[in-house]
Amino acid sequence: xxxxxxxxxxxxxxxxxxxxxxxxxxxxxxxxxxxxxxxxxxxxxxxxxxxxxxxxxxxxxxxxxxxxxxxxxxxxxxxxxxxxxxxxxxxxxxxxxxxxxxxxxxxxxxxxxxxxxxxxxxxxxxxxxxxxxxxxxxxxxxxxxxxxxxxxxxxxxxxxxxxxxxxxxxxxxxxxxxxxxxxxxxxxxxxxxxxxxxxxxxxxxxxxxxxxxxxxxxxxxxxxxxxxxxxxxxxxxxxxxxxxxxxxxxxxxxxxxxxxxxxxxxxxxxxxxxxxxxxxxxxxxxxxxxxxxxxxxxxxxxxxxxxxxxxxxxxxxxxxxxxxxxxxxxxxxxxxx
Numbered sequence: 001x002x003x004x005x006x007x008x009x010x011x012x013x014x015x016x017x018x019x020x021x022x023x024x025x026x027x028x029x030x031x032x033x034x035x036x037x038x039x040x041x042x043x044x045x046x047x048x049x050x051x052x053x054x055x056x057x058x059x060x061x062x063x064x065x066x067x068x069x070x071x072x073x074x075x076x077x078x079x080x081x082x083x084x085x086x087x088x089x090x091x092x093x094x095x096x097x098x099x100x101x102x103x104x105x106x107x108x109x110x111x112x113x114x115x116x117x118x119x120x121x122x123x124x125x126x127x128x129x130x131x132x133x134x135x136x137x138x139x140x141x142x143x144x145x146x147x148x149x150x151x152x153x154x155x156x157x158x159x160x161x162x163x164x165x166x167x168x169x170x171x172x173x174x175x176x177x178x179x180x181x182x183x184x185x186x187x188x189x190x191x192x193x194x195x196x197x198x199x200x201x202x203x204x205x206x207x208x209x210x211x212x213x214x215x216x217x218x219x220x221x222x223x224x225x226x227x228x229x230x231x232x233x234x235x236x237x238x239x240x241x242x243x244x245x246x247x248x249x250x251x252x253x254x255x256x257x258x259x260x261x262x263x264x265x266x267x268x269x270x271x272x273x274x275x276x277x278x279x280x281x282x283x284x285x286x287x288x289x290x291x292x293x294x295x296x297x298x299x300x301x302x303x304x305x306x307x308x309x310x311x312x313x314x315x316x317x318x319x320x321x322x323x324x325x326x327x328x329x330x331x332x333x334x335x336x337x
Contacts, residue, residue: 031159033086033166042169043259050262051173051211055083055181057188060096072132073099083181084174086144088151091159094178095148097121099128099138106135108216108332109191111182113175113201114140115315117157118147123198126318130325134334137191141182143175143204160200165259172263176207183212192216194331196324197223199288199315206265206296215272217331219324221280222314226292227264266296274301278327280314287311 036043044050058080067075076098085092110131112124121140128138142149145159160171179195186193194217197205202223209218261267270277279302281293288311297304305323313319329336 028154028158028162031163031167033164033168033170035166039166039170042166042173045258045261047210047262047268050169051177051180055177055184057185058181060098060182060185060189064098067097071102073102073128075099080181082144082174082178084170084177086170086174088145088159090151091144091149093149094181095142096182097124097140099125099132101132101135101137103133104135105137106332106334107190107192108135108194108334109137109139109186110194110196110328111179111186112138112140112195113143113179113197113204114146115157115199115201116146116160117155118142119156120147123318123321126321127196127325127328130321131328134329134336136328136332136334139182139186141179143201144171144178157200165256169259169263172204172207175204176211179204179208180212183208183215187214192332194218194328196328197221199223199311203227203265207263209270209272209277210265210268213271215276217276217278217328218272219278219280219327219331221320221324222282222285222288222311223265223279223293224288225265225296226289227260229289229292266292266299270300270302275303276331277302278305278331279303280305280307280320280324282307282309282311282314284308284310285314 034042041049041052060078060080063079065077067077069075078096078098080094082092082094114123124138124140131138143160146156150156151159161168163171183193183195193215195205195209195215196219197203198221202220203225205218206220206223206225209215277300279293279297281290281304283290283306290306294304296302307314307320
């Protein structure tokens, strides 16, 4: 009981720090997204229409920049233009970091996305330190309005949720289509591609897995699965941030439930076999309800690991990194170095 209370207390404190130091930075006016008459597909409630068209592969090595070299990897920064621009030039340029193994290449690339306030690449850098010696590449994408895609005058993550419903739907669509484009571009190189996301990035990875063909595996750590359920709650620090953007008036539950269908994974069947999908949840997580993850695991017949931990212990620390690395190796069929 004491462990549960202390974990939840840490979660709530950190969530309030994120809310007031980042997501409500300078109390900027909420961003405005497309209107239904201008972008009907965005408000269609249909998966294929919402994310159409399929992305075109891009040469990820064109114009890449050498970031550093280590004993185990050559680290590159890659950039390309988003196919779903939202009119924010800095964010519409997609940034990725690629830890390319210097060991015997096993032809596997793990593609990752981090949480809603991304300040660096620590999670995936640490994961690359374990996976590169096994011959596995790691490729991390910055989501729109996060890390290097943050417009001047804002904080990382602030514009992800600080907007009306049209803006938030458009941001999700852009993020998923950018990630999908990374997947098809690596597959065109002949790579086996696995997806892995943490928190907000886990949600984007789940959604991308509904669209991308031929994914090798999927791992999602503490993903916010039940977005509709979270929006209907009055409490919750992150939910308060979202509601500031879309307004505090009571939601028309029927209308919103239809509109957000394309961004709720439980509404759709998974393309991959359940034993290729692994979900990780915190028993004491106050930011991301565990029940939504458990429901998704049942629907997709996916593997589920529940930890005696809260959100911070899973998404913001690297305590479960050894478990994740071992799982990646097992799913890829590669022994430890």
